[in-house]
Amino acid sequence: MKIVAITSCATGIAHSYMAAEAITKTAKKKGHQVKVEIQGALGIENQLSKADIENANVIIFANDVGITKLERFADHKAKIIQTSPHEVIKDPESVLAKAENLVEGQ
Amino acid sequence: MDILISDVILPATVDLDYGSFKDKDELFRHMVSLLYKAGKIDSEAKFLEALYEREALGSTYMGNGIAIPHGKSDAVISSGIAFCRCTEGGLYESANESGIVKLVFMFAVPAETGDGSYLKLLSTLARLLMHESFIESLYEAKDYTDVVEAIKAAEAELGK
Numbered sequence: 404m405k406i407v408a409i410t411s412c413a414t415g416i417a418h419s420y421m422a423a424e425a426i427t428k429t430a431k432k433k434g435h436q437v438k439v440e441i442q443g444a445l446g447i448e449n450q451l452s453k454a455d456i457e458n459a460n461v462i463i464f465a466n467d468v469g470i471t472k473l474e475r476f477a478d479h480k481a482k483i484i485q486t487s488p489h490e491v492i493k494d495p496e497s498v499l500a501k502a503e504n505l506v507e508g509q
Numbered sequence: 510m511d512i513l514i515s516d517v518i519l520p521a522t523v524d525l526d527y528g529s530f531k532d533k534d535e536l537f538r539h540m541v542s543l544l545y546k547a548g549k550i551d552s553e554a555k556f557l558e559a560l561y562e563r564e565a566l567g568s569t570y571m572g573n574g575i576a577i578p579h580g581k582s583d584a585v586i587s588s589g590i591a592f593c594r595c596t597e598g599g600l601y602e603s604a605n606e607s608g609i610v611k612l613v614f615m616f617a618v619p620a621e622t623g624d625g626s627y628l629k630l631l632s633t634l635a636r637l638l639m640h641e642s643f644i645e646s647l648y649e650a651k652d653y654t655d656v657v658e659a660i661k662a663a664e665a666e667l668g669k
Contacts, residue, residue, distance in 0.1 A: 412567075413563070413566040413567060414563060414566070414579065414581060416579055416581075416616060416618060416628065416631055416632065416635070417569075417577050417579055417616065417631065417632070417635040418567075418635075419632075420632040420633075420635040420636050421571070421635045421636060421638060421639055423636070424635075424636040424639040424640075425639050428639060428640070443628075443632065444625075444628050444632075445625045445628055445629065445632070467567060489567065489568055492571055492572070492639070493571070493572040
């Protein structure tokens, strides 16, 4: 399946990057396609395109501060899983399991 | 501008034989003093304050024996990373979480970051910590050079 994610954290220095790495690593291990946008101290990195968002089977929001350009996701609320960078870092497997369950239930 | 990891983590900011600490405050004070002695910060008290401000926002305990406290402050002269490896470690309590921590990276970032290249380096190091093989190489490192080499090797692997 196709997964997209956004990670964002309070200082934008560490957690958003660790969370992005955890999602990417775990998703690849499970054989999924994955693209992660990081909203950190350096601004937006690896920004998700309209097509990325439309084609995704599931969207993971791993944020503990507001997401920039949230309007991009207005039409795709049913595909969103809400979590935090911290959850993803500590237990990426269960976040991915949630994503898989959501897609299977569709 | 490319930043060398060896400019940010200095021999004086790496302590591979820290042993144990009784609480997070003791650990913080030890690491802050390393940054101060290495000329990375100009006030231990002010930088400690920045660390605790960040702690108030959420946990810096990462699980797996790792913690990454960090602070952004005008007490930071130039970006620095202190690294402590503990044989016994200690209980690290952060936000609503706690666990025994043995590997600690402390990031010091200037209030005005300007050029993003230092931040880039910090974020790369954060990503490396998600890889088990990198963690193993940190436990195996015999000296400062091994630590820097482990980071360089893991960075190269990440870039593939």
